[in-house]
Amino acid sequence: MKKVLLVEDDVVLHDLYKEALTPHDITVTAVTTGKECIASALTNAPDLVMLDIMLPGGMNGFDVARELRQNPKTSATPILILTNLDSEKASADAVKAEYMVKTNTSMDEIVGKVKSMLNMA
Amino acid sequence: MKKTVSSQTRFILLSLGLILCYFILGKTGLSFASINPSASAIWPPTGFAIAVLLLYGIRLWPVVFIGAFLVNITTSGTWATASGIALGNTLEAIAAALLVNKYAGGIHAFERPLNTVRLAFLAGVVATIISASIGTATLLLSGLTTPDQLINIWITWWMGDMGGAIIFTPLILLWHTSPRVSIKPFKAIEYMLLMIFLGFICYLLFITNFPHPYLFILPLIWAAFRFELRETATLLAIVMSVTTYATTHGRGPFFTHAMSVNEALLQLQIFMVIVGVTKLTVAAAVEDNKRIDQKLFAKERRFQALIEKNTDAVVLIDPGAVITYASPSTLTVLGYTSDEVTGKNGFSFIHEEDIPRAKDDLKKVVLHPNDPVIGNYRMRRKDGSWVWIETIGRNLLFDPAVQALVINFRDVTDRKKLEEAKDDFLMTAAHQLRAPLTAMRWNIESLFGHDIPKEFRTKLEQMYERNKQMIKAVNEVLDIAHIIQGKLPNNAEKTDIMMLINNQINEYAQFAKRRNITINLTGDTGSMWAIVDPKHFNDALGNLLSNAVKYSYDRSTVTVDIARVKNTATISISDSGIGIPKNEQGKMFTKFYRATNAKVADAQGNGLGLFIVKSYTEGWGGKVTLESPVIQDQGTKISITIPLIKGGT
The missing domain is CATH 1.10.287 (Helix Hairpins)
Structure with missing residues (x-):
């Protein structure tokens, strides 16, 4: 059972991600802000972090990613950035994160990507 | 009523004054007569009479008649001879005035060189035949001369009148139309020098008997080029008077081959006629040139004013971007005076991020003479602030009047x-x-x-x-x-574009199949590699395939052809669909533009597809070409040419 931490302010999407990933033996913990994400990551040690960029609460996705990379406990955790901004691939590369544009991606493709990042394929 | 009386009085006084002038001139002229008391070798009244009729109208002919009658009645002969001679003088003046008014521009004859020549010919050569003929006939009929003298008298009379017309008519007309004398110190000194020079020539010709009267041409040319026509005419009259006076007193170059004073005066007369016509013509031509120069100068001033008062600024630069001229509006646009930027390199004012673009644009300007090239750059004002400047560059290096690259520029910060x-x-x-x-x-x-x-x-x-x-x-x-x-995310990488082409064709084949349209792939279909963002490549190719299928007729074929030439590949997508109207083909790559027939065929579509294809392709260093036959419904062919790199993974 792999653990995925999801940060996404649109709660409708929480359910959709969960619905798609759970059948693949992946548990999804969903939070809506960057601070909650850091706290959860440090206590739960997820196998993968799925990160939106535009987040409420003052920290954007890249702020979160940088902090995760700086903390030894999470510095090696794979990060998948899922966003609707398509101009930030370079910033994603800088924090060694994978990058997908949500609207242009089907849920099946996301599931495939997550599984490959968790070496489950 | 009072006004009428006073104008009548003025008319009578004017007439009386003119008669008096005529009388004095006539008496002076006759004092040079030698062959016959009535036939003078110099006859200024002819010139005076023609000028009077040109200036005041032919209705003043009685002035000429009375003046001539009085001169002759007081010289010799009877009422009859004086009347006959006066009649000849009057008819001569009337004929001259009519001819000059009709064919030589009247009193404006001197505004054009050709009219000046016409005036000399019509008034000087043609009209004077009348007076010479009537006058000589009168003398013969009244027994004042004998038939053997006839031809000599006729020639003397004719030449005398001719000299009078050619020298004095212009003199009077010119002074009358521009009587104002404005004395500029340098001109006055020059005129004095000219007179001294003339005096020296007179000394040579009449005191030392130097035998070349054509020396007079020198001061007259001087006058023609340096002074106005009026002054030249005056000088001519002075030369005429001096030489006539000297010749009647038995001196000067005209005696070299002459037997008598009259013969010498005749030679003088011929000389003066030739010199007079030549000089007036040269002077009129010079005047004409001056007028043209003034017009050109005024025109140039007008254009200069247009540039200088324009809110858009203009700089001229050389191919190395060094500014050779900057219009005053540079101050408004960039805060620098013309002098502060002249000699500087144009790039030194441009934001460093925009310099590569500016250099590309400059190259375009240099390589394509006459084609305007539009650019947008950030430029630094003198106060350190940055403004967006739009430039329009044009290569006028080969225009002899400019010989520079002309850059118009304006502040478009607000628009930006x-x-x-x-x-x-x-x-x-x-x-x-x-x-x-x-x-x-x-x-x-x-x-x-x-x-x-x-x-x-x-x-x-x-x-x-x-x-x-x-x-x-x-x-x-x-x-x-x-x-x-300019912020298009570009994840260009080494890509096998043939693989992408195959994928896209497969994807659109499903869509095409619904309308029984087949997509064929032809040409060189082996792997080929280019540096492109795969997403952009898919978008571009997808747009072209989608258009080709969308605007094709059912049960037709869309062909994708691949051709490789050296290090480039040309991917051509052709259909046999509705085509693009010829007059719209140039606009097809403009954003939001849709061909009129495409709008009819498919109401949807945003007109962005081809703009995106063009932008992407140019980003890869390639180009897009559109071929659509003039006749509609003959299909469309769009080709993308892109540079390739060496294969392998």
Whole structure:
């Protein structure tokens, strides 16, 4: 059972991600802000972090990613950035994160990507 | 009533004054007569009479008649001879005035060189025959001369009148039309020098008997080039008077071959006629040139004023971008005076990020003479602030009047800010739209995974199709905003574009099959590699394939042909569909433009597809060409040519 931490302010999407990933033996913990994400990551040690960029609460996705990379406990955790901004691939590369544009991606493709990042394929 | 009386009085006084002038001139002229008391070798009254009739109208002919009658009645002969001679003089003046008015521009004859020659010929040579003939006949009939003298008297009379007309008519007309004398110190000194020179020539000719009267041409040429026509005419009259006076007193070059004073005067007369006509013509031509120069100068001033008062600034630069001229508006646009920028390199004012673009644009200007090249750069004002400047460059190096690259430029900062605001709005709006579209998409996808009745599934499929269309539309708007802002995400990498072409063809083949359209792939279809962003390549090719299928007729074929030449590949997509009207082909790559027949065939579509194809292709260092026959319904062929790199992985 792999653990995925999801940060996404649109709660409708929480359910959709969960619905798609759970059948693949992946548990999804969903939070809506960057601070909650850091706290959860440090206590739960997820196998993968799925990160939106535009987040409420003052920290954007890249702020979160940088902090995760700086903390030894999470510095090696794979990060998948899922966003609707398509101009930030370079910033994603800088924090060694994978990058997908949500609207242009089907849920099946996301599931495939997550599984490959968790070496489950 | 009072006015009429006073103008009548003025008319009578004028007439009396003119008669008196005529009388004095006539008496002076006759004092040079030697062959016959009535036939003088110099006859200024002819010139005076012609000028009077030209200036005051032919109705003043009685002035000439009375003046001539009085001169002759007091010289010799009877009422009859005086009347006859006066009649000849009057008819001569009337004929001259009529001819000059009709054919030589009247009193404006001196404004054109050709009219000056006509005046000399008509008044001087033609009209004077009348007076000479009537006068000589009168003398013969009244027994004042004998038939053997006749021809000599006739020639003397004719030449005398001719000299009078050619020398004095212009003198009077010119002084009358511009009587004002404005004395400029340098001109006055020059005129004095000219007179001294003339005096020296007179000394040579008449005191030392130097035998070349054509020396007079020198001061007359001087006058023609340096002074006005009026002054030249005056000088001519002075030369005429001096030489006539000297010749009647038995001195000067005209005695070299002459037997008598009259013969010498005749020679003088011929000389003066030739010199007079030549000089007046030269002087009129010089005047004409001056007038043209003045007109040109005024024109140049006008254009200069247009440039200098224009709010747009203009600089001239050489091919190395060094500024050779800057119009005064540079101060308004950039805060620098013309002098502060002249000699500087134009690039030194441009933002360093924009310099590569500016250099490319300069290259375009240099390579394409006459084609205007438009550029947009940030430039630093003198106060250190940055402004957006739009430039229009044109290569006029080969225009002899300019010999520079001409750059018009203006401040477009406000416009640029508006454009940026608009583009930002587009981006924000597009992002706002993406979030709900994503949720819709994934919800529908999630429903597909459930066991649902068939009719619901069909409806869901329709919703999913529309959702994808909306996502595509939003993506295109975003791409445009990115392209315009120069912030297009570009993840170019070494890509096997043949693989992408195959994938795209497979994808669109499904769509084409519904209308029985086949997509064929021809040409060199082996792997080929280029540095492109795969997403951009797919978008571009997808746009072209989608257009080709959309605007084809059912049961037709779309052909994708690959041709390789050296290190480039040309991918041509041709269909046999509705085509593009010839007059719209140039606009097809403009954003939001849709051909009129395309709008009819398909109401949807945003007119962004080809703009995106062109922007991407140019980004890869390639180019797009459009071929569509003039006749509609003959299909369209669009080719993308892109540079390739060496293969392998």
